[in-house]
Amino acid sequence: MTNTQRNPLAKSFNVVSLIAFAFPSMVMMLFMGLYTIVDTVFVARFVDTNALSAINIVCPVINIMVGLGTMLATGGSAVIAKKMGSGKTEEARSNFTLIILTGVLMSLVITVMGLLFLDEIIWGLGSSEILFPYCKKYLTVQLIFAVGNIMQVLYQNLFVTAGRPALGFVLSVLAGIANIVFDYIFIVFLQMGIQGAALGTGIGYMIPTLIGSIFFLIGRSELHFCRTKMDVPVLVKSCSNGASELVSQMSSAVTTFLFNAVMMKLAGEDGVAAITIIIYSQFLLTTLYIGFSMGVAPVISYNYGSRNVNQLKRVVRICICFIMTVSIFVFLFSFFAGESIARIFAGNHENVFEITKIGFAVFSFSFLFSGYNIFASALFTALSNGKVSAMISFLRTFGFITIFLLILPRFLQTAGVWLAIPLAELLTFMLTIYMVVKFHRHYKYL
Numbered sequence: 001m002t003n004t005q006r007n008p009l010a011k012s013f014n015v016v017s018l019i020a021f022a023f024p025s026m027v028m029m030l031f032m033g034l035y036t037i038v039d040t041v042f043v044a045r046f047v048d049t050n051a052l053s054a055i056n057i058v059c060p061v062i063n064i065m066v067g068l069g070t071m072l073a074t075g076g077s078a079v080i081a082k083k084m085g086s087g088k089t090e091e092a093r094s095n096f097t098l099i100i101l102t103g104v105l106m107s108l109v110i111t112v113m114g115l116l117f118l119d120e121i122i123w124g125l126g127s128s129e130i131l132f133p134y135c136k137k138y139l140t141v142q143l144i145f146a147v148g149n150i151m152q153v154l155y156q157n158l159f160v161t162a163g164r165p166a167l168g169f170v171l172s173v174l175a176g177i178a179n180i181v182f183d184y185i186f187i188v189f190l191q192m193g194i195q196g197a198a199l200g201t202g203i204g205y206m207i208p209t210l211i212g213s214i215f216f217l218i219g220r221s222e223l224h225f226c227r228t229k230m231d232v233p234v235l236v237k238s239c240s241n242g243a244s245e246l247v248s249q250m251s252s253a254v255t256t257f258l259f260n261a262v263m264m265k266l267a268g269e270d271g272v273a274a275i276t277i278i279i280y281s282q283f284l285l286t287t288l289y290i291g292f293s294m295g296v297a298p299v300i301s302y303n304y305g306s307r308n309v310n311q312l313k314r315v316v317r318i319c320i321c322f323i324m325t326v327s328i329f330v331f332l333f334s335f336f337a338g339e340s341i342a343r344i345f346a347g348n349h350e351n352v353f354e355i356t357k358i359g360f361a362v363f364s365f366s367f368l369f370s371g372y373n374i375f376a377s378a379l380f381t382a383l384s385n386g387k388v389s390a391m392i393s394f395l396r397t398f399g400f401i402t403i404f405l406l407i408l409p410r411f412l413q414t415a416g417v418w419l420a421i422p423l424a425e426l427l428t429f430m431l432t433i434y435m436v437v438k439f440h441r442h443y444k445y446l
Contacts, residue, residue, distance in 0.1 A: 031176040071243060383443050
């Protein structure tokens with residue numbers, strides 16, 4: 001069996017084959033975005049907009065869980081793929097097993113600590129008296145399913161590294177369908193309210209978690225579970241290399257908190273509901289960038305590890321052209337369909353609808369730049385340059401946004417809130433161009 005047959009990362013990619021390889025990851029992320037959107041639509045329509053606001057109040061805790069899982073997954077994937085590309089297969093398997101076990105332990109700590117300090121966390125996130133009961137019901141269930149949340153993030157990334165992106169796609173679709181079905185059962189049929197929404201999401205997490213565990217136990221791919229040992233340098237390398245993804249999620253947690261605080265002050269619970277709609281819609285519309293970057297990252301790591309410079313250059317150039325095309329498409333869709341999206345969420349709640357509609361018109365311009373920034377961060381992670389990747393993620397998701405969010409609303413009110421992210425993406429895009437040009441001779445990707 002040739003290396004290409006055994007490991008799909010070793011094949012010579014062209015435009016069609018690279019997009020086809022990344023396609024399952026893209027669709028997987030799109031389905032994740034869709035079922036997240038459906039989740040919030042169920043809450044907005046069949047519970048109320050206060051419940052929708054409550055989801056965004058506790059969202060920073062979920063951001064942290066996803067961030068920790070993504071840090072281990074992307075950082076560990078780069079380490080594992082590079083070793084596979086260098087022919088160190090047994091070592092790669094041992095590292096993979098250690099990373100999965102670390103994810104399980106991490107999730108258990110989050111569950112215990114989160115439930116012990118549940119009330120303090122909710123008040124600390126800025127909940128109002130009205131929103132507190134909703135927050136408590138939703139966050140309790142989410143913490144119970146923390147292991148599913150983190151493990152499904154790990155497996156979705158590592159299926160790609162194992163050369164099985166299609167499996168990750170199928171499991172994501174199944175998880176999404178299960179979430180929608182259980183949302184209907186728990187929220188509409190059983191009238192469980194926001195607690196039903198959290199339970200449906202938790203069950204969705206467990207599908208890729210359980211099936212992924214079985215897949216890697218059976219050992220039918222080059223990457224599977226094996227006996228392992230504590231290897232602190234590998235964990236440190238994985239965490240430091242994937243730090244940009246943790247930075248991104250931690251930054252999202254802080255900026256979500258700031259968005260909630262500013263909008264609560266300017267427009268009350270309706271303002272928080274509006275920013276919730278925008279944030280969840282942003283996640284849906286950036287899933288193509290995220291999924292594509294996730295799908296091609298192991299290919300970049302493999303070719304970098306195997307010193308295949310010509311293939312590395314070809315892959316990166318294809319990626320840049322693809323991101324440019326998708327960015328234009330996503331911007332146009334967001335700009336012209338924003339009002340319809342706002343109406344789907346807000347229903348007959350006119351105040352929430354009007355606030356959200358105005359927000360979409362301004363916010364849409366961020367999609368012209370965000371794709372390049374997301375891909376550049378993933379590129380440097382794949383090349384084991386966690387510092388540059390973390391800097392890009394930090395500035396686009398926290399640094400610039402925080403500055404604009406603290407200054408602009410003082411002069412422009414809610415318009416300043418909507419402008420914060422497009423301006424942050426634009427400045428980060430300028431930095432991204434500089435970094436890509438600066439390091440191209442070192443990594444030889446252009």
